[in-house]
Amino acid sequence: MIYDHIVIRYGEISTKGRNRKGFIDKLKRNIKRALRNFERVHVEADRDRMYVLLNGEDHKAVASILKGIFGIQNFSPAMKAERDIEAVKDAALLYVSDLNGIATFKINTRRSDKDYPYSTDEMNHILGGHILQNMDGIKVDVKNPDLTLRVEIRKEAIFLSGEIIPGAGGLPIGNSGKAMLMLSGGIDSPVAGYLSMKRGLDLECVHFHSPPFTSERSKQKVLDLCSKLAEVSGRITLHIVPFTEIQKLIQKQIPENYTMTSTRRLMLRVADRIRENQNALAIVTGESLGQVASQTLESMYAINEATNTPVLRPLITMDKLDIMKIAEDIDTLEISNRPYEDCCTVFTPANPKTKPKREKVNYYESFVNFDELVEEAVYGIETVTIYPGQTEIDQEDSLDLF
Ligand code: ATP
């Protein structure tokens, strides 16, 4: 164990002077949450950097978690050495020999303490020479080294850092406010959720469930997907909406080729009511232009009438293969690919309108009063909090909000 802290460099924040404090506070909170199982870890923040003090915790385990946290540009495991030259020589050697696959290096010394007895050039030579003498198969390359070992001489100690590990980029979750993700069991919506979290959104999920037409198995998929998303955010709140009665009424009252349009409109209405109760400001969906009948521009125009809340569609311009690639990277593809009945597929008509008209859907819906059923659906939601790795609903966790 040679590292005693990890230096974290922020991402896009540098362009946003005024929001800096909010950004740093959110990032610090998220890092502390993600590292809560490392009891000895301590996190400190300043304007330009964050420091994770390891206090003996394993830097590799901590680093693997840091890699997934949005708002981090990159980070470097670092070590602190005494100012004594022999101590720095040992530290530098230890640092380089601990890294695998380093064939070339250079030392880059900086002095904020100008009283230190060696100049930066002298330090570069002393430390470089010491490493060359004590390690086989390694050379100095000042132009394009595998490792630039930064040695920072300060009054209190000397700090060594080198390896720069890329972070996940994006903005810290919560920095952009809260939105409701409409989460089905399909491939797209979890990816839409991941990308919006990357942009700093705090998400709660809404899932429409239509028992007995959709089974426990399809609900389980959604729980598993939430559990995956929770790995990114620390935890996920999921609202499961009983949607059967609404779907039955649609089936009964709306002409078949418009049932899908109406179903979507009602989903959006219910999701929007839950959003209001949860103080969120947007709804996120996994829609991608032209992918299916409900995702033509005409359909979106007819469906979106149900609300004037912003509906964010992170995947709107993406091809299915690119979406699948992300789903694979974030480990949701395998879950989404499991067979299941979605409440929409069960009721999908043979020929859904690909170009529904607003006037028509309004006309058909004008004969039906959905208000009460919408309220009942909102009232009947089951709300659970899912943590990373959790695959079952903990009954104590399941609570009625209204
Ligand atoms: P996905 O892969 O996300 O299911 P999809 O390509 O199957 O998307 P649709 O079935 O038309 O497309 O759904 C479009 C969007 O509507 C979904 O991405 C999701 O945001 C929302 N949605 C669909 N079904 C449900 C559901 N049962 N519960 C919650 N949201 C849903």
Ligand code: MG
């Ligand atoms: Mg779907």
